[in-house]
Amino acid sequence: MDNELTEIADRITSEALALGFDVVGFTQPDKINYAGAHLKQFVAQDLYGEMGWMSDTLERRSQPNNLWQEVKTVIMLGMNYGPEQNPLELLENKDSAVISVYAQGHDYHELIKKKLKHLARFMVGELPKQFAIEDDIDVKVFVDTAPVMEKPLAGAAGLGWQGKHTNLVSKQFGSWLFLGSIFTTLKLPQSQPEPDNCGTCTACLDICPTNAFIQSRQIDARKCISYLTIEYGGHIERELRPKMGNRIYGCDDCLAACPWNKFAQLSSEAKFHARTELKAPELTDLVMLNDPDFRTLFTASPVKRIKRRRFIRNVLIAIGNSQNPKYLPQITALLVDEEPLIRGAAIWAAEQLSGADEFSALYHQYAGDEIDDSVKAEWDASLQAFSGNALSGAKA
Ligand code: B12
Ligand code: SF4
Ligand code: SF4
Numbered sequence: 001m002d003n004e005l006t007e008i009a010d011r012i013t014s015e016a017l018a019l020g021f022d023v024v025g026f027t028q029p030d031k032i033n034y035a036g037a038h039l040k041q042f043v044a045q046d047l048y049g050e051m052g053w054m055s056d057t058l059e060r061r062s063q064p065n066n067l068w069q070e071v072k073t074v075i076m077l078g079m080n081y082g083p084e085q086n087p088l089e090l091l092e093n094k095d096s097a098v099i100s101v102y103a104q105g106h107d108y109h110e111l112i113k114k115k116l117k118h119l120a121r122f123m124v125g126e127l128p129k130q131f132a133i134e135d136d137i138d139v140k141v142f143v144d145t146a147p148v149m150e151k152p153l154a155g156a157a158g159l160g161w162q163g164k165h166t167n168l169v170s171k172q173f174g175s176w177l178f179l180g181s182i183f184t185t186l187k188l189p190q191s192q193p194e195p196d197n198c199g200t201c202t203a204c205l206d207i208c209p210t211n212a213f214i215q216s217r218q219i220d221a222r223k224c225i226s227y228l229t230i231e232y233g234g235h236i237e238r239e240l241r242p243k244m245g246n247r248i249y250g251c252d253d254c255l256a257a258c259p260w261n262k263f264a265q266l267s268s269e270a271k272f273h274a275r276t277e278l279k280a281p282e283l284t285d286l287v288m289l290n291d292p293d294f295r296t297l298f299t300a301s302p303v304k305r306i307k308r309r310r311f312i313r314n315v316l317i318a319i320g321n322s323q324n325p326k327y328l329p330q331i332t333a334l335l336v337d338e339e340p341l342i343r344g345a346a347i348w349a350a351e352q353l354s355g356a357d358e359f360s361a362l363y364h365q366y367a368g369d370e371i372d373d374s375v376k377a378e379w380d381a382s383l384q385a386f387s388g389n390a391l392s393g394a395k396a
Contacts, residue, residue, distance in 0.1 A: 002189070008131055009188045015122050016077055019115045020269055022173065023078040025157030025191040029064035029071050029183075035152035036062030042218075049222040051231055057147035064183060067147055068140060072187040076150070076157035077119075078170070078177040079112060081105070081272040082264040085279075087252040091245055094322040096280040097315060100226070100250025101176070103302045104274035109143055110300075111271055112180045116141035120182055127186075135185070143180040150179040158191035164216040165204035165254035171197065174261030175254075197260070204254035209243045225251035229314045230306055235344045235374060238381060241317050246283070248314040249303050275301075283322065286315045287330050309339045316345035320352035328353055332362065340372040347375070351382035359386055 013024045039062050048054040060067045064074055083101045090098045102108060120139040127133060142148045151168050155161050159177065160170035170177055171194070205213045212223040221227045225247050228236050236244075255261075267273065278301065289297065291308050298304040303311065316334065319327045327349070334346040350362055359382065367379040 004131060005187070005189050008127060008133075008186070011127065011130065012075065012119070012123060012188075016075075016119055019118055020079065021077045021115065021119075022080040022268075023159050023170065023177065025076050025154070025159045026188050027074050027076065027153060027157040027190050027193075029074055031156040031190070031193075032149060032152040033063065035149050039149065047214075047218075047220045047222065049227060049232060050234075051221065051227075053147075061147040061149055064148065064153070068183055070138065070185050071140075071183040073184050073190075074153050074157065075182040075184065075188075076154045076159055077112075077116070077180045077182070078154065078159050078168075078173070079108070079115075079180075079267075079269060079272075080173045080176055080265065081108065081178055081267045081269070082173060082176040084266055084274065086256060088256045090280055091247070091253075093280065094246055094318075095283055095324060096246065097248040097283050097286055097318055098246050098280070099248060099278050099303065100252045101255075101274070102178070103249050104278045106271035106300050107302045107304075108178045108272065109145070109302070111269070112143045112178060113141065116143060116180050116182060123182070123184065123186070133186070138185040140183045141180070142183070143178075148181055150181060153181060154179050156190075156193050158194050161194045161196045161198070162217060163204060163258060163260075164198050164202065165213070165258070166217055166219050167255060169197070169258060169260050170194075171260060172263060174264035175256070175258045176261070176264055176267070201259060203257040203259060207253045207257040209245065209251075209253060210240055225253075229310070233310060233341075235341065235378060236313070236317065238348070241348060242321060244314075244317050245321050246318040248286070248311070248318050249306070278303075283315055283319050284327065284330065287312060287319060287327070287334070309341050312337070312339075312342045313345040316342065316349045320345075320349035323353070325353045328358070335362065335366045340375045343370070343372070343375045344378040347378045347382050351385055356386050359383075 009026055016024045043055045043058055064071050081102055087101050120141050123139055124137050127137060151162050154168045160168045163169040167175055168177060169175055210223045210225060212220050214220055225244055229249050294308040331346050331349045334342055337343050351359060363383055370376050
């Protein structure tokens with residue numbers, strides 16, 4: 001019987017690899033009981049910001065059996081999305097934007113979900129024909145947005161270990177693995193978990209531009225640039241804006257700093273390769289995108305999800321960090337954009353790139369007509385920054 005279960009697991013593995021997954025492992029739902037306590041701590045400390053679904057789904061997420069009572073085995077699958085170029089190199093050109101590696105190609109949710117469903121159909125339809133399985137096989141597939149703790153499960157299933165940056169690191173693929181899972185009622189043998197191979201290294205914690213790590217393996221999502229640029233829908237805190245540099249969608253710094261990336265390889269999935277126009281697009285081209293052009297440029301890309309409003313906010317922050325006054329005419333045009341979020345970011349960008357007289361002229365021309373309170377507050381904060389700096393002689 002045990003031999004047959006091992007054969008079934010091997011058959012699932014070979015099918016998954018044929019479908020394009022790079023790593024596969026098996027674990028049982030009770031192997032991550034420790035993670036539920038950490039998740040509860042994360043939620044209790046309010047580290048999740050506006051991702052309200054984290055507290056809403058807390059009980060279901062904290063243990064796979066709370067999500068689905070009947071699950072006996074969790075199959076964890078990983079796809080390598082290793083980039084061609086070290087993403088840290090792109091941070092140097094302040095006039096081009098950096099989109100995180102995972103979003104430079106095709107949306108992984110869609111692609112992985114399709115493959116997971118394929119594998120699930122194989123398990124339900126083909127396995128019973130090939131093996132003497134008495135009970136019906138039931139399966140559910142999950143990727144990313146579902147209430148599943150993918151990283152601890154992947155660690156338990158031997159795909160790698162949770163590094164100090166909290167993401168799963170693999171000896172073979174470094175930090176560049178997307179994760180997905182299949183829950184099944186079939187009881188299968190477990191894989192050997194991978195031990196923690198971080199040792200005394202702290203490269204990922206040290207590199208974080210916003211100091212988002214409270215300690216090793218504990219992130220304050222509210223400070224993470226990935227959260228700020230993708231999940232957060234408001235005016236980003238003023239102190240964090242300069243630290244964002246030219247990162248306009250997500251951030252890869254902690255991932256890219258990991259020494260285990262030395263064994264990483266370019267993804268074998270062509271759809272994950274960077275689209276040329278998304279590798280290092282010019283800020284000047286991005287900032288003027290209207291809604292239809294934004295949708296066209298980001299067709300099938302995860303970037304589309306944040307809509308033009310958040311996207312242009314992010315681009316304007318990158319422009320504010322460029323130290324290049326050539327953008328002032330474009331910024332000025334956006335001071336009257338219909339979106340308050342965009343007007344607010346345009347004010348901050350104008351503050352960064354103009355002198356006191358120029359800013360004062362903009363203030364007198366536009367601030368009086370502003371009707372949104374949050375944008376009025378941006379005008380006031382920028383004006384105050386000028387008067388504060390004028391006193392210290394820093395910005396005039
Ligand atoms: C919410 C979320 C985010 C949030 C929060 C990030 C985070 N680290 O939790 C934000 C928006 C910031 C984010 C950013 C990113 N994300 Co994200 N995200 C998720 C999501 C949906 C849930 C993660 C979660 O549950 N977080 C809550 C915390 C509590 O969980 P945790 O980190 O697993 O917590 C463990 C440790 O922190 C530890 N712990 C907690 N407290 C304490 C205390 C002590 C004392 C100790 C010792 C340990 C400890 O125990 C916990 C359990 O093991 C998952 C998909 C999923 N369903 O799992 C993707 C996921 C984690 N994201 C992913 C990616 C790729 C990213 C980015 C790289 C994207 C980018 N380039 O911008 C960044 C990386 C930022 C980073 N350093 O984490 C991938 C990671 C793949 C991998 N190899 O691990 C996932 C798995 C999506 C996927 N299906 O592939 N993400
Ligand atoms: S993704 Fe960037 S901002 Fe977020 S924790 Fe990592 S280095 Fe810090
Ligand atoms: S950079 Fe160092 S500490 Fe961070 S995950 Fe990689 S090995 Fe671990």
